[in-house]
Ligand SMILES: Nc1nc2c(ncn2[C@@H]2O[C@H](COP(=O)(O)OP(=O)(O)OP(=O)(O)O)[C@@H](O)[C@H]2O)c(=O)[nH]1
């Protein structure tokens with residue numbers, strides 16, 4: 001059982017081992033660890049500084065990790081301290097951790113001014129999100145002033161990540177016309193900056209055309225007077241245009257302004273509060289002795305058509321209320 005006070009001191013002093021241990025603590029689902037994690041975060045929040053929080057999403061293979069390697073290396077060279085976290089829904093399913101892959105971030109992984117942490121490999125997306133938000137607080141407590149959160153662009157994970165960062169960067173590949181429809185509309189609604197990656201070699205022209213088309217499509221999605229997400233091209237591999245992407249991220253923060261950013265973060269805290277409640281309720285429901293007792297029997301009854309779902313649901317809730 002870690003000593004919270006010692007951890008706090010280690011984190012404030014920027015000790016990597018303490019940061020690592022603290023993130024393991026906030027990832028733990030054991031009730032005792034969760035209580036300690038709360039204590040730790042309360043201490044850290046007392047004089048924590050806020051980092052620039054950026055989510056980076058896009059389909060598998062679009063170049064997220066390569067981009068983070070290029071961007072992160074630039075940022076640390078400019079004097080920043082960069083934390084990298086990952087939210088990987090596939091690791092929730094398979095128990096493996098693919099994202100935050102250090103082999104794609106070889107230089108950054110060696111960089112003393114950077115800290116890379118792969119996605120927690122167990123639990124629900126809600127649980128992973130909880131751990132990630134808290135890991136972000138640990139990194140901020142340790143003085144990392146930029147936090148990048150990588151998430152693969154499938155399912156709910158990008159919406160989840162968009163809800164915990166200041167700016168959401170969406171990486172895509174050159175697509176034109178009809179292919180644009182392959183990009184989910186939901187993504188265009190949450191993206192703050194879009195970059196068409198792999199704009200190198202003989203794909204530069206194609207990427208530029210795609211960026212222009214995408215910018216046009218976005219103007220239809222976004223309302224008048226709203227932030228119009230800029231669409232730029234870059235090559236993460238050749239480190240071309242990566243600084244330009246970062247400039248757009250900073251421009252988005254500028255657009256929000258101090259009050260706008262504070263308001264956005266406050267709303268995120270409120271959403272996060274309820275997400276925590278839902279996550280905790282789900283855990284309690286799963287472990288409720290009353291529900292466990294009737295679970296199998298209800299399962300059979302519903303499967304055989306003997307019991308309607310509505311009645312079964314009422315019984316489960318009654319069992320939960322009775323024994324919680
Ligand atoms: N030509 C070119 N290749 C790139 C570029 N960026 C990434 N790649 C290559 O694309 C492949 C996938 O890159 P990753 O950075 O692992 O992509 P990712 O989006 O992090 O992938 P997942 O983590 O699996 O979702 C690798 O072979 C990279 O070398 C780029 O700008 N240009």
Ligand SMILES: [Mg+2]
Pocket residue numbers: 064065066098099100101104150
């Ligand atoms: Mg990756």
